Amino acid sequence: MTRKTSLTMESNQSNQHNSLLASEADSQRTLYPYVTGTSVVAIKYKDGILMASDMGGSYGSTLRYKSVERIKPVGKHSLLGASGEISDFQEILRYLDELILYDNMWDDGNSLGPKEVHSYLTRVMYNRRNKFNPLWNSLILGGVKNGHKYLGMVSMIGVNFEDDHVATGFGNHLARPILRDEWHENLSFEDGVKLLEKCMRVLLYRDRSAINKLQIAKITEEGVTVSQPYSLKTFWGFSAFQNPTVGAEGSWWVVVRWVRPNPDQKKLRRPPLLLPLILPPRSPQLAANLDA
Amino acid sequence: MFRNQYDTDVTTWSPTGRLFQVEYSMEAVKQGSAAIGLRSKTHVVLACVNKANSELSSHQKKIFKVDDHIGVAIAGLTADGRVLSRYMRSEAINHSFTYESPLPVGRLVVQLADKAQVCTQRSWKRPYGVGLLAFAIGSRSQAAKTYLERRFENFTNSSREDLIKDALIATRETLQGEKLKSSICTVSVVGVGEPFHILDQETVQQLIDTFELVTEEEPPAPEPASEPAAADQGGAEQGAGAEQGAAPDEGVAPMDI
Numbered sequence: 001m002t003r004k005t006s007l008t009m010e011s012n013q014s015n016q017h018n019s020l021l022a023s024e025a026d027s028q029r030t031l032y033p034y035v036t037g038t039s040v041v042a043i044k045y046k047d048g049i050l051m052a053s054d055m056g057g058s059y060g061s062t063l064r065y066k067s068v069e070r071i072k073p074v075g076k077h078s079l080l081g082a083s084g085e086i087s088d089f090q091e092i093l094r095y096l097d098e099l100i101l102y103d104n105m106w107d108d109g110n111s112l113g114p115k116e117v118h119s120y121l122t123r124v125m126y127n128r129r130n131k132f133n134p135l136w137n138s139l140i141l142g143g144v145k146n147g148h149k150y151l152g153m154v155s156m157i158g159v160n161f162e163d164d165h166v167a168t169g170f171g172n173h174l175a176r177p178i179l180r181d182e183w184h185e186n187l188s189f190e191d192g193v194k195l196l197e198k199c200m201r202v203l204l205y206r207d208r209s210a211i212n213k214l215q216i217a218k219i220t221e222e223g224v225t226v227s228q229p230y231s232l233k234t235f236w237g238f239s240a241f242q243n244p245t246v247g248a249e250g251s252w253w254v255v256v257r258w259v260r261p262n263p264d265q266k267k268l269r270r271p272p273l274l275l276p277l278i279l280p281p282r283s284p285q286l287a288a289n290l291d292a
Numbered sequence: 293m294f295r296n297q298y299d300t301d302v303t304t305w306s307p308t309g310r311l312f313q314v315e316y317s318m319e320a321v322k323q324g325s326a327a328i329g330l331r332s333k334t335h336v337v338l339a340c341v342n343k344a345n346s347e348l349s350s351h352q353k354k355i356f357k358v359d360d361h362i363g364v365a366i367a368g369l370t371a372d373g374r375v376l377s378r379y380m381r382s383e384a385i386n387h388s389f390t391y392e393s394p395l396p397v398g399r400l401v402v403q404l405a406d407k408a409q410v411c412t413q414r415s416w417k418r419p420y421g422v423g424l425l426a427f428a429i430g431s432r433s434q435a436a437k438t439y440l441e442r443r444f445e446n447f448t449n450s451s452r453e454d455l456i457k458d459a460l461i462a463t464r465e466t467l468q469g470e471k472l473k474s475s476i477c478t479v480s481v482v483g484v485g486e487p488f489h490i491l492d493q494e495t496v497q498q499l500i501d502t503f504e505l506v507t508e509e510e511p512p513a514p515e516p517a518s519e520p521a522a523a524d525q526g527g528a529e530q531g532a533g534a535e536q537g538a539a540p541d542e543g544v545a546p547m548d549i
Contacts, residue, residue, distance in 0.1 A: 106399055108396070108398050108399060110396045110398065113393075114391065114394070115393060116391040116393050119392040121395070123390055142339065
């Protein structure tokens with residue numbers, strides 16, 4: 001949806017030749033996203049699907065918005081979660097609203113299930129990328145219809161697949177290893193929520209775009225419920241957060257981004273590495289200063 | 293010289309309040325050779341009678357596969373039937389491309405009905421002269437209908453074979469003294485775990501033989517001396533399988549199915 005810069009060479013040339021026509025003739029495309037949401041994590045559980053995402057909307061690296069709902073119900077049987085460009089997500093929601101409306105207008109007892117909506121989204125995303133004007137999102141679609149659980153993903157360019165647990169963005173790196181270890185088919189609702197909260201907590205610690213205000217949504221044969229926003233309990237005293245790269249061989253010096261006095265800990269020990277992460281220094285200039 | 297002035301388009305009413313183009317199209321359906329459909333809980337069988345226009349030509353195809361789960365049998369103008377089945381095929385394939393799931397049959401029917409209805413509202417159009425799978429349509433379909441009405445309560449729990457047998461018997465009812473042979477009928481099946489397909493001629497002949505549907509030689513029905521009705525209404529001649537036995541009393545009254 002965001003249109004800033006002309007993309008093609010031809011349009012640049014036409015800019016030079018005729019700047020009056022240029023604004024009409026050029027097609028303006030999303031070259032990079034503006035306001036973005038970060039990871040969404042979703043799992044199958046005993047009775048259906050659980051999905052979690054925080055409510056942050058980042059303007060570049062600024063955490064600009066704090067109440068963006070990124071999980072929405074679609075029709076009776078589906079739940080959609082999105083990361084990426086928020087305005088593109090809103091456009092997708094408009095498409096889906098129309099799709100569901102026209103589907104209901106048949107009034108013949110048939111309705112689109114999660115599989116159909118997922119397939120539709122795949123077509124929309126791939127179609128837009130073929131126009132070199134992609135919708136800048138990773139989408140997660142989950143749902144239950146006729147006792148059948150469905151959970152799948154679609155990427156910005158239309159890549160799509162189904163799985164028992166999925167996560168977008170950073171979640172794919174930080175949450176899915178946890179899910180691979182701990183997920184099983186017969187998770188109860190409570191255990192499922194606990195598992196998702198564990199994932200969201202790791203994301204909150206390690207993803208700088210994540211914020212501590214999230215929603216969890218559930219979809220079963222009975223219907224959809226999206227929770228009120230809430231926060232997770234956090235503990236920032238882990239020594240790994242004090243100086244994350246100490247002891248990581250070959251790592252660069254890293255400026256500790258915030259320093260919090262930790263009375264329990266007098267001297268630095270090798271921190272227990274929760275997850276191996278190499279954080280670069282903030283800027284090359286700073287790095288050069290540190291080397292000197 | 294004395295052409296009908298009120299049948300040139302579909303939005304002009306005759307002084308007697310009739311729409312001739314609509315009546316012609318219904319007449320075309322009535323004169324086409326019969327098509328029959330019946331279903332059980334698990335299967336649907338479509339059957340039809342094939343009429344060759346001459347000794348030197350083969351008959352026209354009257355049963356079309358639309359998708360794995362949909363097939364259609366037609367009576368009336370085969371050209372119109374083919375246009376409509378091409379439309380249905382494209383709707384079905386577009387649906388399965390977009391949603392990766394089969395198009396609900398009911399939806400296709402409503403869509404088709406809406407499409408056909410529009411033809412009665414545009415002066416430059418004419419209604420489709422073809423009927424698509426009611427329970428029995430086409431010429432002498434009344435006989436088949438009578439048979440089916442007597443038996444339909446048992447169809448729900450019929451086996452696949454019984455359903456085919458009933459379809460063949462109903463088809464036989466529409467023949468006028470002619471012997472039921474695989475060469476003059478087509479049978480198709482769709483069911484649970486069985487994608488729509490048309491049975492090949494040998495299979496149909498085997499079925500006819502095993503069911504012993506042709507036991508005694510039936511006496512040929514007396515041919516009607518002439519062909520009344522229809523001719524004065526024009527249009528009727530275009531019926532593809534125009535047949536001799538069009539019921540004389542029915543004229544151009546609306547179909548009573």
